[in-house]
Amino acid sequence: MSFEILRSDISALALGSAVLGCGGGGNSYYGQLVASRALAADSSVRVIDIEEMDARAFALTSAAVGAPLICLEKPPSMSALRVGVDSAKALLHGSVGAFFAAEIGGLQCMFPLMLAAETGLPLLDGDGMGRAFPELQMSTFAIYGTTPGLPTVLSSDRGLLFDNVSAMLKYAPPPADSRDSGDVRFERAVRKICADDGGLIYLTAAFDQPSLSRTIVRGSIHLALKIGRAVESARSANTDPIAALIDAGCGKRFIGGKIVDVERHFRGGHDWGEVRLEGIDDSRARSSSRDRGRVARISFKNEYLILWLDGEVVLTVPDLITLAETETGTPVSTEILRPGLRVTVVGLPCSPLLRSPAALRAVGPRAFGYDLEYVSIDRID
């Protein structure tokens, strides 16, 4: 099931990725611009399923680690990405068959796209989250374990920072208390290097095809593209972009309204907070919504995590809670939340890979410090 991505698809991919980013994952505007420069007008990137990749080849992922805000002063760096890829290749005993995104949400999917465009290699249709999460141990690769002993590289604009044939993601289920697994320790070490090196670095890691086909969230590039295209078409046809977003993502509308209050506090380098909104009746919503008088509360740690409607928990992480501007369907990231914005809250189902007991330990409400059970979008009301 391969397909092509053209330069003209980049804006739709970015929009869809931002929807799947659940308010986190950084601003992809600069990423789109850099990717548009990497992808020549007359060429394309082939997107393939993991099963279409040579089983003996390796796939590389490149991801930015650091503060999304820093990307606004230090835009995505092709040279840092190249250094990462070249160093990983030098350590790898085998050939590189594809690039892939560690995280579909936000701007992370732009980096492997840039590298695929530059090298002519394909991009895998999948990622390690199906959304955005703040930490490395929250990816399906960490939750389900992959083959140890493959290269991991850190690079920045200054060049190579760290390379290692690491056992970063051990093939072992993480302990029940995953607070101190190898991945959590590695996450802390990477953050430290990152803070010491200007707050934005790139991590390149190699994966083998068999462990990827076991752990990757399949179809996420295709899904992001589908959502983005649906919203863009709705805009140009002057139809309801929120309805288009929901149809494309098999999601559900929870409430439309305006933001009345945003509370933030900063702890441990993360942006924690809560946003409150009050319902507005929307004449365009096909469900002819009657949201007036209803109140929603959403808590976030970089991403939106828990949704309360009139005081009751109606949806939690790992399912996707995303906010989009009611008028345009533009996703609203946690950084730009402010009173007065008119938004609709949409839920989307997460990948089944995130719903196992092991996954819920790593990415369920409790992993984020909420004493709540997972409330899924698929429960029967």
Next chain:
Amino acid sequence: MMEVVAGIDVGGTNTDAVLVSEGRVVAWAKVPTTPDIRGGIVDALDKVAGTHRIKRVHIGTTAFTNALVERRELAPAAAIRVGKPVSESLPPMSDWPDDLRSVARNPIFFVNGGREFDGRAIGALDREEIAEVARNVASSNISQVAVTSVFGTSYPEDEIRIAEWIREANPELEVSLAHRIGRFGILERENATLLNAMLRPLAARTIAAYREAVPANLLISQNDGTVLRSTSAAELPIFTVASGPTNSLRGAAILGALADAIVFDVGGTTTDAGVLRGSYPQPAGLDLSIAGVRTNFRMPDLCSIGIGGGSLIDASTGAVGPKSVGYRLTEEALAFGGSTLTLTDIALAAGRIEIGDRSRVKHLDSELITRVDSHLRTRLARLLENYERIGQQLPIILVGGGASLIEDLLRELGRVVMRPPHASVANAYGAAMAQVGGEADMTFASAGISRAEALSQVEKEAHRRAREAGASAGSIVTVELEEAALSYLAGDALRVRARAIGDIEESSR
């Protein structure tokens, strides 16, 4: 003989002037805008001047916006990006429309320097490298330079140093510095700085012409509801772009004497709504694009609906607009002997206004008026809802020529409505009443500084810049203080932005 301030709004159709003394309007005039702009300003001032002694003139102008939109009278400007090799993958003008990029023909230079978020140098500044760039620019007959440094809003020293070196190498070059113009977000800040550089020669000519046309000290309206000395405006013309809506909202706030209110500006084709919080327009969440180029300026949060005096009425459903006869109202509306049914005719038939010939709308039945009214009520209620919270009903200030068309309907919705005097020149009044302000936007690594210190440091810098802009020391207040964490870092690095405003010091020249 009274001392007054003149406010002037140069619009597409009319140039309005008001004279204001201690907040009161003492005279006002509307004259047609002239192609050279200057003529209209002189006419409007002649009409109002009388025996008053005008001590300052504040002008809101669209001249620079129009130059950008129409791609004319723009000077080429060299883009100098400081922070090699950081940001090279995203060169200057990456997101400009092709036509503007080809009109501009701006050369690009990447040079050493710039900072990390924690203040460490990315690379060392190189004086010889800068001198070489200055020579290169001058030899291509370019007079404008825009300098943008990585993390320059937090650490402006590199840009300042580079500006000195450029002037040393070639005193003819005019330098625009990004940390004085834009905010966090390197590309948008650089975009605004480049547009500013490209406008400067035109701004110098235009403002010199305005200065000759006015009898007093000249200040120019900015997009944030404050004014800038004309000498600064000639150097920072980009700040004057899109000042119109802000002047209207500010004018309404002061004429209506309300700090928190919804403002409806009813024109011939649209009704623009905005909201006042603490006497200032609530800003929109999204950044402003000027002439197809993204900048990180903020605009008021405006909503427009297609309801105005010239709106067409669907006689069968009572639906209003969005099509309008616009400025042809006095030829095409029924009330003036035309054959088009407009909202003005409905308002006349309903006895809400006195205009044209009432006998021409006698045949409109009350059922149609009822249908139109219920349509309008629904749409106005929806527009209001956008701006309000449950249980809170803001008062409404009505300004603009079509205010009486919807005044009764808003009252029927149970709203507190006020139509202040001089509502038809609210925009020029807002220009006359403008204050001066300053803004600072900085990033801090947490290690060296507490959150409270960071906030106070940025606040102080904003106050200092307000003072520099001409605010009197005792009147300066902070109107915005925002912080954002640079998440994901082990240390909690902070970004803080502050805006301060104050009254214009009377001795300010």
